[in-house]
Amino acid sequence: MLFDYSWWTFFFRWLHVLSGVMWIGHLWYFNFVQIPSMPKIPDEQKPAITKVIAPAALFWFRWGALSTVVTGLILAYLSGYIGNALKLGIGDGNHKFTAIGFGMWLGLIMAYNVWFVIWPNQQKALGMVEATADEKKKAGRTAMLFSRTNTMLSIPMLYAMTSTHFY
Amino acid sequence: MKNPLESLGMTVSLGIVLTVVMVILIEIIR
Numbered sequence: 001m002l003f004d005y006s007w008w009t010f011f012f013r014w015l016h017v018l019s020g021v022m023w024i025g026h027l028w029y030f031n032f033v034q035i036p037s038m039p040k041i042p043d044e045q046k047p048a049i050t051k052v053i054a055p056a057a058l059f060w061f062r063w064g065a066l067s068t069v070v071t072g073l074i075l076a077y078l079s080g081y082i083g084n085a086l087k088l089g090i091g092d093g094n095h096k097f098t099a100i101g102f103g104m105w106l107g108l109i110m111a112y113n114v115w116f117v118i119w120p121n122q123q124k125a126l127g128m129v130e131a132t133a134d135e136k137k138k139a140g141r142t143a144m145l146f147s148r149t150n151t152m153l154s155i156p157m158l159y160a161m162t163s164t165h166f167y
Numbered sequence: 168m169k170n171p172l173e174s175l176g177m178t179v180s181l182g183i184v185l186t187v188v189m190v191i192l193i194e195i196i197r
Contacts, residue, residue, distance in 0.1 A: 031175060089197050098197040102189055148172035155182030156189045167193075 009078045016071040022064030023114075024154055026057050031151040035144060050126050058122055065114040072107060076100070095167035103160030110150045110157065117146045 001007065034049065034057070041049065076082040081097055085104050089097025124131040125140035171177040 031178070036175060093197060095193055095197045098193045102193065145170060145172050148175075148178045151175075152172065152178045152182040152185065155179070156186040159186050160189065160193075 005078070009075065012071050012075040012078060016068060016075050019064050019067035019071055022060055023068050024158075026061035026064065027147065027150055027154060029057060030061070030147055035147070054122070054126055055128065058119065058126075062114050062119050065111045069108065069111045072104065076104065096164050099160045099167050100164050101160075103157050106153050106157035106160065110153050113146045113150055118143050118150075121146075 034054065038046070038049065073082065076085055081100065084092050084094070084097040085101035088101040088105070089095070089099075092098075121139040121143035123129045125136050125143055127136070131139060171181065
């Protein structure tokens with residue numbers, strides 16, 4: 001029934017998926033579109049990306065990440081398996097908790113990377129905070145490698161998140 | 168040596184390998 005316990009569980013699953021698409025959609029945009037396209041763009045046109053598109057994409061990317069984590073933790077709590085999942089279902093004898101637990105931990109590591117590695121380094125690389133040319137170059141490379149790390153982790157993370165009905 | 172994550176193809180391939188490792192771990196540690 002509308003607004004009963006199972007509806008709220010569904011409601012947070014919906015918000016979690018919406019947020020997750022916002023986050024991982026932008027992550028894949030950065031890795032599959034923006035980063036590989038940058039060398040093909042003439043230097044005088046690059047500011048369109050670095051000054052306009054990338055800061056806007058980073059806004060929806062990082063807040064999508066935070067929203068995915070918050071709605072995901074609420075969803076796991078409402079579903080009654082937050083503790084089982086966070087301890088990877090060890091000793092529970094249930095594949096479902098182990099699978100969703102791996103997904104949760106991968107997602108938490110990825111969200112940490114977004115807020116505490118990618119975002120501070122992108123602020124330097126894009127000139128949103130003061131940095132020398134050398135620091136900018138180094139920060140850009142660090143942000144790129146952690147963005148790639150998250151793209152790599154998103155593959156097992158989504159397997160874990162979507163396989164629980166199979167398990 | 169170049170970091171394998173500089174290549175998009177290598178990033179996706181490593182993601183698939185990690186998925187297989189994770190599936191095996193799920194079977195073992197549940």
